[in-house]
Amino acid sequence: MDVTGRDLRALFSTNDHSVRADEAFTNRSLQWEVVAAALTAHLEHISAPGFDAGDLEAARDHVLVFHGVGGIGKTTLSRMLEAALTDAGRRPSQWGEPGWPADRILPVRIDLARSAGTDFEQIVLTIRAALTRIRRPLPAFDLALRRYWEANHPGEPLEEYLRRSTLGSRFGQALPQQMQSALADVAQALMLPGTIGSAVGQITGALVGALRERRQTVRALAGCARLADLLEAEPDLDALSFYPHLLAWELARLPQGRRVVPVVLLDTVEDIGDRTRRDLERLIQRTVWLLPNAFWVITGRSRLQWADPALQGQLDYTGPAAWPGLAHTAAPAARAQTSGARQILVGDFSPEDCDDYLARRLTRHGQPLISEAVRQVITARSHGLPLYLDLSVARFLELSRSSRAPRPGDFDHDFPALIARTLSDLTPDERHVLRSVSLLDAFDVPLATRAAGLAHEGPALRLTERPFVREDPFGLWPFHLHGLIRSALRTTDDTTDDRWSERDWQQAAQRAFTTLGEQHPTTAGPDRRLLIACLRQGLRLARDHRLDLGWLTPAAWTYVSDSIWEPLAPPDTDSTALDTAADALVELLSALARRQHQHRSHTVTRLTTVIDSRLLPHDLQHMALYYRAKAHRDLGDSPASRQGMQAVADGQSRLAAAARRGLAHLARIAGDFPTALATARTLGWEGRHHRIQGDIWWPHGAMDRAAAAYAAARDEAEHHAVTGERANSQAHRAFALAFTDPTAAENELALAEQLLAGLDLRATTLITHIAALARDAGRTDGGVDDRAQVLRAEISAAGVTYTELALDLVLAFHHAVRDDQDQVAEAIAGLRENTRGGDYAYYSDIAAFMARLPLEEASSALWIDGAEPTRQRWRSLVTARRDHLCTPR
Template sequence: MGIGEEIRARRLGGARISAQRIFTDRLSEAEAFAGKVDQLRQLRAEHPDVTLDFGAARRNVLAFYGDGGIGKTSLSRELERRFLAADRKNRQAVRIDFSEPAARDPELYILHLRAGLAPLKDFPAFDTGLALYWARQNPGVALADFIAHQSSLGTAAQRQRFARELSEFTQSVLDNAGLVVGGASRAARFAWRQIQNSRVVRDLRKNCPFFEACATEQDTEQLRLHLPLLLAWDLMRIQAKHSTGIAIFLDTFEHVSGQRRSARLGDLEDSVVRSAFFLPTSMFVITSRRRLDWAADIRSPSLEFCGPTVWPGLTDGPASDQHRVGMLSAEDSADYLEHCLADDAGEPVIPAALRREVARLSEGMPLYLDVACNHYLALLGRGHTPAVSDFAGGLPQIVMRLMEDLDDPQSDLLRAAALLRVFDRRTLRVALPELRSSAVEHFLDRSFVLHREDDIFSIHELLQASVRLQDSFTANPWSAEEWAAVAGRLVAYWSALFDDPDSALWQDRRTQALAFWQLVGLYSTLGTSIPELAYIIMQVQLRGVWATIDAGRDQPEALLTEPGRSLLTLLDGMMERQIGDLQRTIDLLAPFSTDSPQPIENNLRRLALYYLGETYDLRGGGDAAATFQTLATGHDDRLAHEALIALAHSRSRDGDNVAALALAQRFDPDLRDGELRYRLHELLGHIWWCAGAFDRAAHHFALTRQTAEEQDSPLLLALARRHLALAQCWSNPMLVLAEIDETEQLNRDLGLPPGIAQCQMSRATALIGQAPLATVDELLGAATDTFTAGGYLDDAIGPVAIGVFAAAAHGDLELANARKAVLFERAEGRRVRHWLAAADIWTLGADPHGRVTWPEGTEVSVAAWTAPLLARRR
């Protein structure tokens, strides 16, 4: 029983505008917040073990929702300020703003929680679980180094301190683990076998419920989803000693469950819901444009914890913990205008009569009031006496007047900010290199620019859209050439960073996500030419950073162009492919292959066809080979190379090894690109293995192992070593038996089910002729079960085929033929022709059906597949 099933079982049981002033008189929101703080304080006192009661309802979520521009972010920040000001010594707050692309990374979400609570120091259960997860999910990437590079996790000093403390803790666990029989693989520096007898871990196994179930969970996604459960146990111990109040502020939550995302178990929203459930004494303050629907039973397909009995406070009714944040009243709006601008004596600058009229025109929108105050100051600066007519119209009109109020440097910076929405000083200087630093600082000091942590800034998305849409109506707009020039500089800057494998962008996911999001936005909303965009998307995908691709889809609907919509559809298809919805992937990407393809740049269209071809190859429903061929014809770029390799694999799976080899031989075997060289020799090894040329296959797999070692990649090393074993178990069984323990342990430490099964299969093959048939069959059965449990159904045919070989080698031809009949039945509809041909060779001594093509001819391959049988026959 995994940790998820175990939990389910238990359950069934000055002249500057102050944003803070806006909310001085929002009494209902402030009262609801104060009441929730008191409620949770009482819960901690009366039920200190509520964290472990999975049947208890959760009332720790307070939600504020409403339209954009009404001040929800300012409300959230003011509530955080009040929470900490009341008792800074015994309170801790965590803030996550989901409008920033990197915040939507599920791994970073977990790290955000832990980093925000770092001052509380002692988190042995969580930190151990996190280290185990990280070692398997991100092999070869040191957790402490990763944390130190993530700018979204606090200041440089905070990150260094957090990384150092985590590194010292994990090292202490290793130092106290004692001697581990058999050792741990070099690549897995923090594996369960390695630490299970450590003093800290023994204490956790004894005292922390579910720790061992989490720590030994084979599914890394399940382990990540249950890390907050371990965090909750750590907090429970901390709060037993000190009455520490925790508040977690999740802002702009509408970005988590965006319209382009397919809600599913294990996604970011499910992660957030689980963390709120597992941390019942910590308050989650969520601001969003939409009301939370966690209390609806219909969310059960995508939320592990949902329904009115779980979240009674999120249902409708007078006692609901969900509060609609409306527009400010006329009185509150006038009060805002009275206090936002004051002279040296503290008297209001805006006359009372004008305050009343502007308050009426604003219709209670705080963003309008903010921009209006900036407009008022600009009018005064020009020596003009502001009048009601200067503020007539809605937000777009007042924004247009603000743009005309600003001098050229400030209006240019506002336009550049509207291209970016989230930015730092460096990015603004890239966009407008001729501007003085003082102009940038003046702009960043304006009230409509929100200062985030670590010198990241943003403007409201409504302001962004208004500036972009209203610019052409201003007296001095940017020309199309000026917009293109600024966008071009940004594209060149970000593209160069993506092209440099050693740039900070590849180490800091915030920088990466922001750069990717902005490049997609420039193409999608402005039509900017980005020659390298298709290759950038492929680079990010090959590195497995799907959260970056996911975040790129979140673009302002009002600004999208038709090619931009096509690009977002491409990204939608990639995400559906990643989560395994192959039919939805085809539905999204098939239009890119029609005679009237989607309006999109050609390389982006080719990229869409590549993922469409991959999906056809897995699921059927289209011509994968023709799709890959179209991509490669007439091109000599990375996308064409990937298409050729994919086409060769497809041909080999269909049994046409001659065609697959011809495609592979079009490449230079000494490619300088290490990743592509690895994939080429992996392909050649597979082709020769299918042909029975086991020594040739082993040669190519040995080259992949060499490449993996050069790149210091534990994941590639695990792949290379298990593939090498698959080849050598036929031709050099004693060598495989000498190394298979270490190879299998490496794959186990990294949590790779297909690798574990392949090692079991290689071990069984190597033992044929040396061990009893029953021993071999037991290993083959284990391999079949491992493949099947992981969903690798084509691979699960391999152990069945080797069972035929085992029976034949033991001299029982009747049993071999019976097993062959089972093999053919199970192989129906599977792409495993080489196994069927091999089974015929083992039982008939020939390949009478011609199911596969042999690169060196039929006679050579029949002899090659026969040789191991002759060598081991008893």
């Protein structure tokens, strides 16, 4: 960072003379690199033998555009570029040395802001006045300019105008002297008598005649083929815009030792007009085109549209063939050099740059006046926008005038000035659309138009071209607002004349919500990404604006039907303050999604809060009851789970079949396999009948039968496009086959992992890890015990009790294969202790079956075909694994 000068406004905000208020410039080295590279390429281009400054048809690549939101630092960048090109000593050290001689560059900065009062005449005069530094007349241009001035400013000498304007102080009075010298030289060449000052018309007429007759006396100007036409044309403002062609010719014929390249920096270009009034823009664009040996750096809020073919007729030179570098809005500066783009989006400050800026902005005895804690808060709220930093500095000084030092909490603050700056150059319709889309995380043109309640898309389309609208071409809705601008529009007291009332905001929220509802898919499947996007935005709108649930109810059912559990916005706040149905639905879906990352006891607590609020409609209330019952089951609380499942099954809601499946699970968990199997056969697809049967057959050691049932469940889920169920069934198939065929299990696990990719199914993922241990059971090189220890910690964090019992069972299988009777006995004791409540008590029976041990405390399990066949099947799995491990591979 380098300091560019004193901040007088801040300096006059305090009586403390020890406070130093400086205008701090945060290093924009990437932007400088783009300028340096482009200027270097321009110098090489105009120095090439084939370059012709008078070529009116060649494409132009001598313009560089920096655009960005108001307050991003474009004007500061423009000033620093001027300073760096003028004086190497003022160039920030981080910017490095340029690759051109300093005396060859002539920077000319022109502020086009309305407050500066710059008109087209002044633009032309400024460029010509800057060229007085080469200390020689430019007769072709000077004669045309003098003729224009006398025709349009009769009685006002140019010398007097320059003396009264800022141009005189910037460039002195060299311009009138050089123009007089040019006129004298032309008069002498034409052998005209009289006073030169009063003979401009006579000189012009004589020169035109001499040029037409190709007299030898004016051979110096005869090379300018269009000079006579320009001198004969009516000397109006339109003709003035063509005179830069004469400047280009004059610059091209300068002697090698005096040849310079003007670098014209046009700032605040957004103030030269709007999208329908382009009169001044047309004159400026013509000037830029006709002066190709100059280099132009243009800064403004919006990108230049000169490469848009649709502007043909409004501007003289349009289309991508004319302006190849302007044909696409470049990306950030980091990619501009490689892409060849000439439109650069000025990005936000990094957090480090924000802190550095604030630390240097106000100092006392060389130390930062703004404390680190305050700087952190300002930086976090600024989203990297320099204007916010400046406004915060002003607030800091305002608060400092009170009796206490500013604290971090004082800067949890929004500024109305941000809104005023953002809205200042928008049309009323564009402002209306902007406020509407501030309600949305992302949008496209149709969504923005509908949210604004407009019948035509033009305002929304124009708004997307503004720099505070960011674009993600890969997003479902590609546009989103700059974070700080969006926050300010939604939360700051609006003092503008067309500010919205609370009713206006409410109506806009309802329009946006309704439009999202029209887009959301009604079935799970390939449109799930759109479903999640609609839910995220719709939930936030409904919660923040207390809207009726409407389409969110069917969308919630579509969300849970696929069992994928993507995180949903708004962020998970674990809030217990539920006031509306929307609050309750947000908490319900958030709890369901977050249960993949939280202990199941936390899920129970959150769902109980939703259920007790009684804010949800009947069917969604049953959704909460069902998933709480599932969480109770995972925690090993079968009575609570059974009570919840029975309530949902009796209620005939959408989850009634799933609840009956849950009751079948509970019967299986209790060891009542006949009841579980009979129930499973009545469930159909909605009750996941095939998967339930697989869950019944594998405890019997009938792994092939279980694997076939799981495969049928997987295929049925694929037919119904239920991604989560497909992955879950495949994981359980891999688990069953892991006991019988390690090679086949390897392939099944790979498929399970492939189907789980991108899904958030924690319990299912744990099953695949347990299956991998079963696949490696009995091996001495598999690290089974160490891997089991790590997996046990993951299971404990998840609070999914039944998976830990399955892990213990797999370890018992591992020890039985290795014929480690002590370890098997220890595993049986552990299983018996952990299943004393009755659930999964038959796991200790299975462990004894594996090792051919007697049942000291047989469970009350009701086996489908009796205990003895089950014992034989499990023992056969152990002996088969031993044979497999002994077989050379």
